[in-house]
Amino acid sequence: xxxxEQHPSTLSVQEGDSAVIKCTYSDSASNxxxxxxxxxxxxxxxxxxxxxxxGEKKDQRIAVTLNKTAKHFxxxxxxxxxxxxxxxxxxxxxxxxxxxFYFGTGTSLTVIP
Amino acid sequence: DAGVIQSPRHExxxxxxxxxxxxxxxxxxxxxxxxxxTMMRGLELLIYFNNNVPIDDSGMPEDRFSxxxxxxxxxxxxxxxxxxxxxxxxxxxxxxxxxxxFNEKLFFGSGTQLSVL
Numbered sequence: 732x733x734x735x736e737q738h739p740s741t742l743s744v745q746e747g748d749s750a751v752i753k754c755t756y757s758d759s760a761s762n763x764x765x766x767x768x769x770x771x772x773x774x775x776x777x778x779x780x781x782x783x784x785x786g787e788k789k790d791q792r793i794a795v796t797l798n799k800t801a802k803h804f805x806x807x808x809x810x811x812x813x814x815x816x817x818x819x820x821x822x823x824x825x826x827x828x829x830x831x832f833y834f835g836t837g838t839s840l841t842v843i844p
Numbered sequence: 845d846a847g848v849i850q851s852p853r854h855e856x857x858x859x860x861x862x863x864x865x866x867x868x869x870x871x872x873x874x875x876x877x878x879x880x881x882t883m884m885r886g887l888e889l890l891i892y893f894n895n896n897v898p899i900d901d902s903g904m905p906e907d908r909f910s911x912x913x914x915x916x917x918x919x920x921x922x923x924x925x926x927x928x929x930x931x932x933x934x935x936x937x938x939x940x941x942x943x944x945x946f947n948e949k950l951f952f953g954s955g956t957q958l959s960v961l
Contacts, residue, residue, distance in 0.1 A: 732902075737886075765950075767950075773954070774935065774952035774953060774954050774955060775887070775935070775950075775952050776952070777949050777950065820886065820887055822887075831889065831892055831899075831900065832889070832950070833889070834879075834886055834887035834888075834889075835886060836884075836885065836886035837886045837887070
């Protein structure tokens with residue numbers, strides 16, 4: 732099956748700086764890569780996703796990049812704000828298995844005011 | 845819609861006891877997932893139902909765990925007997941997808957915090 736690794740496990744940045752979280756996956760057939768944000772005590776929620784036919788996608792301060800050859804993808808948050816503090820999960824999946832995603836172990840991001 | 849509803853929010857039990865977690869998916873969703881979240885292993889997929897039928901239960905840790913979905917609006921995850929290492933947050937999620945089809949967004953419930961003493 733798919734194996735998703737995520738780094739770092741914890742990340743602290745100053746408000747206004749950028750944060751980068753990296754993930755690798757093992758199954759070359761995976762073609763969909765969502766990112767979920769989980770605030771303390773709350774449920775994970777989808778924040779952005781990317782499909783294998785594109786290399787980069789951006790939504791305001793958040794961007795994701797995908798390198799299919801190297802089997803890694805990254806989440807970039809620019810101009811970080813305290814409300815970005817949360818646990819971020821990457822996931823990888825194949826479209827023919829519905830939403831059977833394999834998640835990374837999560838990155839706890841702290842934005843220091 | 846109230847979203848995915850899980851109960852109870854918190855469960856404290858003693859080792860050896862039976863634990864039942866409950867989930868009501870979003871109305872109209874045809875896929876339901878049970879995840880377990882721990883610090884060490886993150887979000888682990890335990891089992892996945894499509895149209896009330898279990899499709900993949902390869903993530904269920906052992907025979908002590910069982911899950912059912914008797915109808916489109918209700919699912920249970922049962923642990924019998926429970927052990928301290930089962931302590932975790934258990935999430936239920938639903939989506940509008942089907943085997944061979946794809947809809948990317950998973951909607952998670954609020955989770956059940958399980959503590960087995």
